[in-house]
Amino acid sequence: MKTLFDKVWDAHVVTKVKDGPTQLYIDRHLCHEVTSPQAFSGLRERGLKVFRPEQTTLTADHNIPTMGQEKPIRDEISRFQVETLAKNARDFGLTYYGLGHSKNGIVHVIGPENGFTQPGMTIVCGDSHTSTHGAFGAIAFGIGTSEVEMVLASQCILQTRPKTMRINFEGKLNENVGAKDMALYMISQLTTGGATGYFVEYAGEAVRNLTMEQRMTLCNLSIEMGARGGLIAPDETTFNYIKGRQFAPKDERWDEALAYWKTLKTDEGAVFDKEVTFDAAKIPPMITYGTNPGMGMPIDGTIPTLDDIDNAGKISFEKSLKYMGFEPGEKLVGKQIDYVFLGSCTNGRIEDFRQFTDYVKGKKKADNVTAWLVPGSWQVRRQIKDEGLDKILQEAGFEIRQPGCSACLAMNDDKVPAGKYAVSTSNRNFEGRQGPGARTILASPLVAAAAAVNGKITQP
């Protein structure tokens, strides 16, 4: 009796190193400009080629502007980094979706939307949110640059087999509650290191009922509780999403793949190292109040007091609230905010834009709010236009920017100024994440929309 994780892992074991890690075969490798240049330099120094060039795809996303992409990047160092990626693609014969390419976008958005991401695969990228692809029943995880070099050189990686955890969301979600709230709720319960050493399978009625976009949001945030990855057994929702996408199997290959993918589920009676169950009906719309994603609470909740925190954690807790400008025991609902960011590999997909648009339709953006709406890819941006969402957003006072990681990590000009509050649909509220001194409140697209039109934290 095997878990879904065991089935996929076991199918990719090349060999087990004696008293050491497993040599795991990698089906798909995605690269971006920030974590790959040193890996390609390493190959050059060692005189190595890319072993399986057709299994690696490159895109520029982290360090690019979200306005004026048709012009050369102004920041010289950023431009050089993106040019280096293009050069590496040419020198090593790799597919590259650079700026201006119709398939360009955030690495974890373009993988699924083009059909690269498929059930049962192993997928890696030099980016911790690679866990996103687990939504398709793949073992997908983030790696460091030395490991990027390993995969380029050998299509393999050395990994210690993680422990397994199943997180069940039983029952149905409430209205106005989605995958982002599930994730922030779960991380607030398990803490930011609570799943370190584990690979998580998400299960239960509430997970089964999620769309692929929402499943991606949930799996995306697995790393924020320390898990290497999170995955969901593929089902009809998954198969319907993949079918017909450019790199999806076709004709007879499709039938063959489907037959295999249908076997990818945890056997009845298979045992996990740890199992956790949440009641989906108890999950409210969530926000964060601190400087790690585990510091979350119901939108109408109160920040914990010092008495709630253990001794070793008190210094960090106080430092965190001081940074955020909040007091222990404070309520945040009604608090004025300055910025709203809709986007990132967590919530930059078409469904996130539909949800945001649906809320702001017929309303107006608050004057005190600067809003950055950044689609996850050019395909998402095209879809926003095709569905007429851009017009509704424009009438409400919002504009759509060009795709990229943008204010999620603020490597480009999209930086929240010091001391300002941003309600952000991204994944990390770390100190300085959205710009030096920026104060991030993580939330769902719906909570972000409510904040954008009311100018303050508002129950959606």
Next chain:
Amino acid sequence: MEKFKTITSTYVPLPIENVDTDQIIPARFLKATTREGFGDNLFSDWRYDKEGNPKEDFVLNDPTYTGEVLVAGKNFGSGSSREHAAWAIGGYGFKVVVSSFFADIFRNNALNNGILPVVISDEFLSELFASSSKNPKATVTVNLEEQTIVNNETGRSESFEINAYKKDCLLKGLDDIDFLMSNRDKILEYENKRAFSY
């Protein structure tokens, strides 16, 4: 990679929990295309003010505390997979990071750069913080061969875990690519025999 040798050193205490890799090296410093120079920006936003002047209250700016060992609060290295965090720590001159808990990706990245992450108990960690606040010149000895760490101030020691393969790599200064490249036949064999390929 340099071979890892037994270290006896003073240490820098950082009793903060959940130190994420965005604090170790903020994203705006990730634009470089080489591995060098990241040490200058290690903990940049905690270390320098907006004008780039050292903040007096941060431990790296306190000349009392020096050494090749960083001792940090629980769950060190969470968040982003950026290996630049390991390059910044190594570039600054740390060879060992001690904590009661490490995030997975950071731990791998450290090991791949010859930096040893040492996991100790919460009690031992508290004791190390106490020792260095009493005596900033307190030292630890980290012996990889024996897998032990000793607080020389109190004589307390603990053993730590590391897999035999990685231990061997660190002691010999080898990396995983050397291993993988020597294993090409097994990879080809796998590709030929796998049940379902993509």
